[in-house]
Amino acid sequence: MKKSNNIKKILGKLGPLLALVVLTIILTIASSNFLTINNVMNILRQTAVNGLIASGMLVVLITAGIDLSVGANAVLCACVMGMLLDKLGIANPVILLGSCIIAGVGIGFVNGLLLTKLHLPHPFVSTLGMKNVLCGLALFIVSTKTISSFPNAITWLGSANIFKSGGFSGIPIAFLAMLLLFGCFHLLLNYTALGRAIYCVGGNPEATRLSGINTDNVLIFVYSLSGFVCAIAGIVIVGRSGVANPSSAISPYDTDAIAACIIGGASFMGGKGTIWGTLIGALIISVIRNGLTLLNAASDVQYMVIGFVIIAAVFIDVTRNRMEAKARRLAGK
Amino acid sequence: MSDYVVELKNVTKRFPGVVALRNMSLQIKQGEILGLVGENGAGKSTLIKVLTGVYLPDEGEIYVDGIKQNIKTPNDAKNAGIACVYQELNIVKLLSITDNIFINKLIRKKNSRLLDYNTMHKKAHEVMLSLGQDVDEKKPCGNFGMGILQMVEIAKAVLVDTKLIIMDEPTSSLGEKEVEQLMSTIRTLKARGVSILFVSHKLEELFEVCDRVTVMRDGEHILTNDIKNMNNEKLITAMVGRTLDNQYPKVAGKKGREALRVENLNSAGVLHDISFTAYHGEILGIAGLVGAGRTETCLAIFGAFPIDSGNLHIDGKKIVNKSPKDAVRNGIALLTEDRKGQGLVLSQGIDTNLALANLKKFSKGPWLNKGKIRETGNKNIEDFKIKTPGLKTIAGQLSGGNQQKVVIGKWINTDADIFLFDEPTRGIDVGAKVEVYHIMNRLVAEGKCVIMVSSELPEILGMSDRVIIMREGRIMGEIERESSKFSQEIIMKGAWGGKI
Numbered sequence: 001m002k003k004s005n006n007i008k009k010i011l012g013k014l015g016p017l018l019a020l021v022v023l024t025i026i027l028t029i030a031s032s033n034f035l036t037i038n039n040v041m042n043i044l045r046q047t048a049v050n051g052l053i054a055s056g057m058l059v060v061l062i063t064a065g066i067d068l069s070v071g072a073n074a075v076l077c078a079c080v081m082g083m084l085l086d087k088l089g090i091a092n093p094v095i096l097l098g099s100c101i102i103a104g105v106g107i108g109f110v111n112g113l114l115l116t117k118l119h120l121p122h123p124f125v126s127t128l129g130m131k132n133v134l135c136g137l138a139l140f141i142v143s144t145k146t147i148s149s150f151p152n153a154i155t156w157l158g159s160a161n162i163f164k165s166g167g168f169s170g171i172p173i174a175f176l177a178m179l180l181l182f183g184c185f186h187l188l189l190n191y192t193a194l195g196r197a198i199y200c201v202g203g204n205p206e207a208t209r210l211s212g213i214n215t216d217n218v219l220i221f222v223y224s225l226s227g228f229v230c231a232i233a234g235i236v237i238v239g240r241s242g243v244a245n246p247s248s249a250i251s252p253y254d255t256d257a258i259a260a261c262i263i264g265g266a267s268f269m270g271g272k273g274t275i276w277g278t279l280i281g282a283l284i285i286s287v288i289r290n291g292l293t294l295l296n297a298a299s300d301v302q303y304m305v306i307g308f309v310i311i312a313a314v315f316i317d318v319t320r321n322r323m324e325a326k327a328r329r330l331a332g333k
Numbered sequence: 334m335s336d337y338v339v340e341l342k343n344v345t346k347r348f349p350g351v352v353a354l355r356n357m358s359l360q361i362k363q364g365e366i367l368g369l370v371g372e373n374g375a376g377k378s379t380l381i382k383v384l385t386g387v388y389l390p391d392e393g394e395i396y397v398d399g400i401k402q403n404i405k406t407p408n409d410a411k412n413a414g415i416a417c418v419y420q421e422l423n424i425v426k427l428l429s430i431t432d433n434i435f436i437n438k439l440i441r442k443k444n445s446r447l448l449d450y451n452t453m454h455k456k457a458h459e460v461m462l463s464l465g466q467d468v469d470e471k472k473p474c475g476n477f478g479m480g481i482l483q484m485v486e487i488a489k490a491v492l493v494d495t496k497l498i499i500m501d502e503p504t505s506s507l508g509e510k511e512v513e514q515l516m517s518t519i520r521t522l523k524a525r526g527v528s529i530l531f532v533s534h535k536l537e538e539l540f541e542v543c544d545r546v547t548v549m550r551d552g553e554h555i556l557t558n559d560i561k562n563m564n565n566e567k568l569i570t571a572m573v574g575r576t577l578d579n580q581y582p583k584v585a586g587k588k589g590r591e592a593l594r595v596e597n598l599n600s601a602g603v604l605h606d607i608s609f610t611a612y613h614g615e616i617l618g619i620a621g622l623v624g625a626g627r628t629e630t631c632l633a634i635f636g637a638f639p640i641d642s643g644n645l646h647i648d649g650k651k652i653v654n655k656s657p658k659d660a661v662r663n664g665i666a667l668l669t670e671d672r673k674g675q676g677l678v679l680s681q682g683i684d685t686n687l688a689l690a691n692l693k694k695f696s697k698g699p700w701l702n703k704g705k706i707r708e709t710g711n712k713n714i715e716d717f718k719i720k721t722p723g724l725k726t727i728a729g730q731l732s733g734g735n736q737q738k739v740v741i742g743k744w745i746n747t748d749a750d751i752f753l754f755d756e757p758t759r760g761i762d763v764g765a766k767v768e769v770y771h772i773m774n775r776l777v778a779e780g781k782c783v784i785m786v787s788s789e790l791p792e793i794l795g796m797s798d799r800v801i802i803m804r805e806g807r808i809m810g811e812i813e814r815e816s817s818k819f820s821q822e823i824i825m826k827g828a829w830g831g832k833i
Contacts, residue, residue, distance in 0.1 A: 191700055191701050191703075192696070192699045192700055192701055193692035193693070193695070193696040193699065193700075193701055194699065195701075196685055196688070196689070196692060196701065197692065199678075199681060199685070200678045200681060200685065200689055202680075203678035203679065203680040203681050204674075204675075204677065204678040204679065204680075206674060206675045207669075207674070207675050207676055207677055207678050207689075208678065208689065209637070209656075209657055210635070210637060210657050210667060210669060210675050210676075211657070211661070211689045211690040211743065212657045212658045212660065212661030212662070212690055212691075212747075213658065213689070213692070214656070214658050271678070271680040271681065272680065327730075
């Protein structure tokens with residue numbers, strides 16, 4: 001009995017990884033171009049932005065919240081740099097990067113304040129509103145222009161590769177930076193008091209508050225952190241495309257990030273999820289996108305497939321919750 | 334025709350570990366107002382739920398007009414002519430009075446699917462008027478006070494020809510004037526031949542409005558008598574009258590200096606001038622009926638319930654608890670009454686829960702000290718005999734008693750000096766109860782101050798060194814363990830509004 005439980009547990013944990021492996025095998029068979037070293041590097045490159053945003057989203061989801069403003073925030077952060085460069089002629093990378101990060105964290109901080117101090121009912125509403133505000137703001141500050149010719153120091157994070165040689169495109173710095181950040185998130189979530197508080201706020205905010213923890217501050221931190229990684233993602237976006245394009249603020253960054261987290265084992269109910277699960281989730285989404293492109297599927301098909309994957313992931317989430325509740329009920333008897 | 338409108342015959346309802354109703358019988362005549370009283374946990378709520386089809390009785394029968402009923406769902410009860418006005422009203426506040434009254438019996442226009450609001454408004458106005466309420470039935474219910482909303486609930490019952498209306502503590506949330514109106518409405522209903530089962534914690538109301546009264550204790554019928562044959566003393570004696578057994582391992586502590594002094598705590602409508610002192614090395618019991626403001630007092634001390642005025646002193650020093658965080662810093666621990674909702678993070682491990690109230694102690698800088706968490710956690714498990722497969726087991730998988738021990742462990746790990754225990758043994762088995770008492774004894778022996786709220790009188794008497802009695806947000810009196818007044822009868826008297 002116990003053994004089968006353990007197997008179930010391991011399967012539950014490794015489920016996303018298993019899905020990734022199966023997906024890889026299928027695509028390898030379907031397309032000879034899929035499992036080549038350069039295409040794998042390509043997938044990693046494509047994963048970086050979503051992975052970064054998803055890491056912040058994960059922490060928010062753990063507190064049983066949601067942040068729909070992430071994509072718009074990232075693009076706005078990119079446009080902040082574009083505005084400084086284009087309108088004020090500032091090309092100093094320190095100032096540009098600094099302003100970008102201040103903008104991202106500041107917006108996250110406001111999201112946190114809206115939730116905790118204005119007592120808006122659910123972050124869904126406030127961050128959805130924020131998303132629209134930011135979309136407009138991004139267009140406004142660069143006068144709807146697409147800004148290009150960023151200095152190399154800015155585009156480096158999103159475009160550079162290491163170990164480049166001959167036919168090998170190199171390992172994307174953006175992905176490595178993302179991995180480094182994931183390592184930090186792992187430490188934060190598992191080895192710090194704040195990390196425990198984050199999980200507990202998601203599991204039972206009232207019990208956590210009554211344990212003497214300032215849950216408002218925890219939530220404000222979490223949304224600010226989400227804003228921070230959006231700023232980093234914004235820098236990567238600029239590096240990858242070479243431009244700050246305000247109209248890309250409506251791209252589905254938010255749903256991709258949520259999907260990555262949920263596929264990776266996080267739950268809308270909060271209190272659950274790991275950063276490595278999220279990594280797998282982000283990779284699964286990139287692999288699907290990449291594979292479909294290789295198979296000559298147009299973006300319409302891609303949207304639909306990703307959509308179904310999200311629905312399936314949420315369905316798995318609720319089923320999992322129901323099963324856990326049942327197991328708990330049985331254990332309580 | 335039977336003599337009784339509704340009759341309950343030998344009903345028994347068991348829950349795991351307890352018998353909530355034991356061979357309970359109850360008869361209600363047509364057009365009478367029957368009072369139902371009993372202390373906390375006497376089985377009144379279960380009785381109501383059996384009558385309204387929320388619970389299925391294990392044994393026994395329910396008769397309406399002498400016909401045996403098979404009430405399995407709330408709908409069956411409604412069809413049988415039994416309605417209930419609960420303490421928590423079932424009103425959709427955004428909808429109008431008319432909508433609420435007709436919510437499950439909408440009237441449609443002839444040969445049409447469209448609603449006939451003209452007729453509904455007219456009927457709603459008529460029925461409200463007949464209950465003494467001249468109100469605009471088109472306005473949303475949220476615009477009205479509790480008194481009117483209660484009338485809306487009663488109107489719902491009246492409209493479907495209800496034979497019996499159960500009122501569960503109907504006056505608990507009403508103002509004086511609203512109570513008067515309710516009483517006159519009850520008399521109107523009675524004159525129309527509707528029977529009423531009136532459950533109340535206020536004896537004076539029973540004497541004012543009831544024809545007969547039934548007393549319950551420990552799920553059993555104790556007596557039913559005409560109200561004119563009863564008085565306060567007789568009712569209270571009937572309600573308590575239970576023998577005290579010796580399951581309480583009380584160890585007398587050494588009463589030390591003052592630990593917590595509460596001065597004139599006020600919270601509009603909930604707490605009125607709460608003042609008391611608790612000492613190191615003693616267990617101070619707080620007795621009272623459910624809703625007397627005991628939990629709110631604890632929460633207010635803990636900074637989790639808003640107060641309008643009042644002072645707290647710990648060890649003679651004035652403190653202010655604006656939030657639970659302040660309270661924890663000031664050495665106060667609160668074991669909440671709602672273990673699952675407010676005490677534990679069920680989805681997290683025992684180790685996390687044990688460390689939660691004092692994460693600082695279990696960290697070095699920002700980093701968790703996992704070694705210390707493991708060490709303390711294992712010691713907690715051993716000390717409090719927490720039965721668990723391991724330290725990382727999810728708290729939600731433990732039994733109630735073991736969960737409670739985890740919550741207690743969480744607070745003991747804070748090194749608090751003052752422990753507020755709100756219903757510390759609710760819903761846990763006898764063995765775990767005794768272990769909780771042992772922990773309380775240990776705390777007192779260490780010179781800590783324990784304040785225990787309990788609805789179980791034997792527990793209050795068994796474990797407390799001193800008892801304060803609350804009623805309707807006020808302190809009614811205080812009794813020392815050595816005093817000759819330290820008895821169930823005196824405490825119940827205070828809790829029901831008598832002089833101590």
